[in-house]
Amino acid sequence: MSDYQGVAVYCETRNEKLVPIATEELGIGRKLADDLGHELLAVLVGSGIRSLAQEAFSYGADKVCIVDDPLLKDYHTDSYVLVMEKLVNQVKPQILIMGQTDIGRDLAPRLAFKLGTTVTMDCIELAIDPQSKRLLQTKPVYGGNAHAVFVTETDPQMVTVRTKAMTPLEPDASRQGEVVKIEAGLEASVIRTKVLDRVVEEVKGIKIEDAEVVVAGGRGIGSTEGFGQLEELAKLLRGAVAASRPPCDNGWVPDTLQVGLTGKIIAPELYVAVAISGSSQHLSGCSGSKNIIAINKDAEANIFRHSRFGVVGDWKKVLPAFTEKVRELMAG
């Protein structure tokens, strides 16, 4: 395995830009590459993406590897796995970092099995072991109740990283590097699936992953109408409304509002958790928030262990009074 060298970062792109998690991957990739004394390689796969190399350089890449082909316009497991297999066998990176996105969750395990290596999904911390020089991969397990540190014995050592767990570098537009083009060499017939439709479920107002303030409700809210009251506070604070899993499963709010291990992972300035008990699976999605505020009638609720401020009480009484006082303070 000694002929594997360097750190490669798979950069997902959308609307002719790197997605934010790609810049976070480049940030941690840069650090690991420096610790190993290796190069940092950014990998771009898609159609019409050549112009994005400069963005990858500015976020820390030494080299950018591009596979640009019309057949790669849409993500299909079959085509992307084949192209990534070819690329890894050609470049032989010692470490391959991907993002824990809907594409990363699909692509990374299949690619690892194809390459005969293994991947650690959803890492929140990555470091080089000073003795062995292998990658220490920390990921939450048991819905966040525990953390596990894994070491991969085969190369490349593959990981996906959790959204917002890593920090991007300040972009430096003057950074330059080498661009390597790799031919996809794909036949359309390798793609067994067809994408019949892509549906974007529009949300009113600010998206929860972009909001500075998020007001989230749990099982205790009880109805769609209840979420209307959260909406009022969110509007006042120019934030967004979110939910834990039960309100989504019960159809009170759309699934796209779910914060948690199986929903969105966010890190706003302020997270107001209303009638949310604080299961590990939910906290996995919001524990990176700068300030968590809890309103819950159960003083023993787990959410209070993760909150900076809170009120023990029935949200139906607490929330309207809280919203009124906030309105008054903001007006003054």
Add this chain to the structure above:
Amino acid sequence: MNIIVLVKQVIDPEAPPSSFKIDASTNKAEMRGAAPVIDPYGEFAVEASLRIKEAKGGKIAVMSLGINLLREVVKKPLSMGADELILLEDESYVGGDSWSTAYAMAMAIKKYGEYDLILCGRESSDTNAGQTGAGIAEILGLPCVSLARKIDITDGSAKVERVTADGYEVIDVPLPAVITVSNEIGEPRYPTIKGIMAAKKVDPVIWKPADIGIEPSQVGSAGQKGKLFKLYQPVYEGKCELAEGETSEEAAANLALKLREAKIL
């Protein structure tokens, strides 16, 4: 339609986080005072299989891998309406990673033979990895669609709604295929009394490594490619400052004042 559904016996992920403990000497986790359960994500896969059976007819075989599999736990999918239960139950399956688990499962599926569809949860609630489905598909050379929130079967193919960050995509995949099921598919049904009675009468089929044509060195901890270096419980400071008041309304107002004081508002 012959459907194979993969489920896992896990410690109860819905038990309060305060009952979660790790035995440092064995690196094993437990939920004190809570019985093991069928993994909730796997239950979503069982629910998906039952809906397909209702629409198209067919047979559902449930497979599970592990040791000390409690019969009342692993029989739950039967009591919900599945037809057969196959257990890969042997000491040598223990301590595996995604590789050794997917390999053993794939070989068991091969032995089972006739199938149109393989379903499993999007991930399990203990490892939170989400690799078994993709791994089995790769080993068996099948297409795989992950994160399904709806599955419709039409002649020889499945139309799958796959969850994405801002909505979903609709994917057509030829059968046989592996599909991993997400919680958006909807609440799994409760077992019926009739189902529970019927499940009692079903004897699970047990397959040891030799039965599925693999060496003990290919399964469990012997067949893994990653090593668990450390398992620990993160410590949270838990310094929550509670706003007080004579009434809930007063406490709420005091909370707002505290936030202003701390410059959060």
